[in-house]
Amino acid sequence: MNSVANTDTSCDSKVGQKLRDKGLIFWGVIASPYQLKMQALADFGGLPWQRWPDQAGFLNALKTPVHLARSRRRQTIARFPERVPGLDEYPAVPYYSLDGDTFYYDSTGLALHLDHLQACAQPLLPEEPALRFICRLIDEAFDEFGLYMVHHNRWVISAATNVMGDTTSKEMRKLVPPGGRRRFARILAERQVRRCCYLFSAAPPGFSAGVDAKLTVQARPGFPATHELLNEAWRSYLAAMEQVLCQQPFLLGDRFTLADASAYGQLSMNLIDGRSAELLEQLAPRTFAWLCMIRDGEHTHSSGKLYLSEHVQPLLEIISTTFIPLMQQNEAAYCSALSRGQTLFNEAAFNSGEALYDGTLLGRPFRAVVKTFQVAVWRELCVHWDALAEREREDGRNGRTERVERNQRGGGGEPRKAETIDKSACPNESYHGGF
Numbered sequence: 001m002n003s004v005a006n007t008d009t010s011c012d013s014k015v016g017q018k019l020r021d022k023g024l025i026f027w028g029v030i031a032s033p034y035q036l037k038m039q040a041l042a043d044f045g046g047l048p049w050q051r052w053p054d055q056a057g058f059l060n061a062l063k064t065p066v067h068l069a070r071s072r073r074r075q076t077i078a079r080f081p082e083r084v085p086g087l088d089e090y091p092a093v094p095y096y097s098l099d100g101d102t103f104y105y106d107s108t109g110l111a112l113h114l115d116h117l118q119a120c121a122q123p124l125l126p127e128e129p130a131l132r133f134i135c136r137l138i139d140e141a142f143d144e145f146g147l148y149m150v151h152h153n154r155w156v157i158s159a160a161t162n163v164m165g166d167t168t169s170k171e172m173r174k175l176v177p178p179g180g181r182r183r184f185a186r187i188l189a190e191r192q193v194r195r196c197c198y199l200f201s202a203a204p205p206g207f208s209a210g211v212d213a214k215l216t217v218q219a220r221p222g223f224p225a226t227h228e229l230l231n232e233a234w235r236s237y238l239a240a241m242e243q244v245l246c247q248q249p250f251l252l253g254d255r256f257t258l259a260d261a262s263a264y265g266q267l268s269m270n271l272i273d274g275r276s277a278e279l280l281e282q283l284a285p286r287t288f289a290w291l292c293m294i295r296d297g298e299h300t301h302s303s304g305k306l307y308l309s310e311h312v313q314p315l316l317e318i319i320s321t322t323f324i325p326l327m328q329q330n331e332a333a334y335c336s337a338l339s340r341g342q343t344l345f346n347e348a349a350f351n352s353g354e355a356l357y358d359g360t361l362l363g364r365p366f367r368a369v370v371k372t373f374q375v376a377v378w379r380e381l382c383v384h385w386d387a388l389a390e391r392e393r394e395d396g397r398n399g400r401t402e403r404v405e406r407n408q409r410g411g412g413g414e415p416r417k418a419e420t421i422d423k424s425a426c427p428n429e430s431y432h433g434g435f
């Protein structure tokens, strides 16, 4: 079992205790940012884990994909606390299991699940409602928009240097016929390059990555190029991360939370990609060191207060100009496609040229396919937001601040009270107006 040292035994739940003894099983690969996120969560809880198929015996390596495929067909793989039928979609990886038999999906679900079981000495999500909401917002922003930036980095910026095909093929060796590893690595790489446009990275006409054609993202007719948009967004996210991490140990205070796990999962995915890792270190040295620190398990010893400091403001701002408008546009496109009788969405629709919509992000045009699982993410966030707003309305008479000024940068490092978050980060009005 892998585990980055953490021997805290102060949790009291029985299941949590069992989990600490026997550990978690992941079905995933290190090239996946969600896998990295789940490992960081388990490490923080001091939970041992195994990553299958790499660390599985032959029998489990062969049996589990069959078991997962059957469970996928029967729709019996669960998400904690619940699956959103009709909107959620099963990923290829990662999955997690608490007993080696029942598998669950979703990296955010794992954090909620571990907190529910009190499996970790300190909760992964803050308990204070406003801070908890911010944690979920940051988590989803990295999961849904962060992925686009880092996938682009891997297959466009690091086209000549990334090793994803090789590492994944090696991890899958028990499932690949003898002598087929190199070919499998190549198939994986070509597939991910073909998926770039689905994952928001559209090339300009005549784009060259300095590698052969099948590893070069091709421009797609009708899809405005998004390379500049993604490059600019990544730099803004990194600059925002630097601002926080130069002032405090973690995004929401003195210890690790789900928000850090998600930022870590996505941004650290590029650590093995060569060129993007070099750029990351140049542009954001503090963030680079922070990612390496979590990769090496040093976050497991973090403890202390959680708080919302003003240094997080730039991160919330870039989230509110990328992730939030993207989720809104996706949801509006979903509602309008539904009203036209569209039933196919997500990657299958993208591949057949259906359910496409045109939008704008950071002042630049893009074309994307409607993603139902992002509709679920956005609606869930809005529900949490509404509950928070309701609570604050109730608390209003106690003099709590409804809104703080935007663009409030600099000026000392005092943590802000979590109750005084900038609500403009979640434009729930448009959610209500959307359908």
Ligand SMILES: N[C@@H](CCC(=O)N[C@@H](CS)C(=O)NCC(=O)O)C(=O)O
Pocket: 031, 032, 033, 034, 090, 091, 092, 093, 094, 105, 106, 107, 108, 143
């Ligand atoms: N929301 C899921 C996302 C998982 C996910 O998107 N996994 C990617 C691989 S990293 C995937 O399976 N993509 C579909 C595919 O490759 O076919 C989570 O947080 O665990």
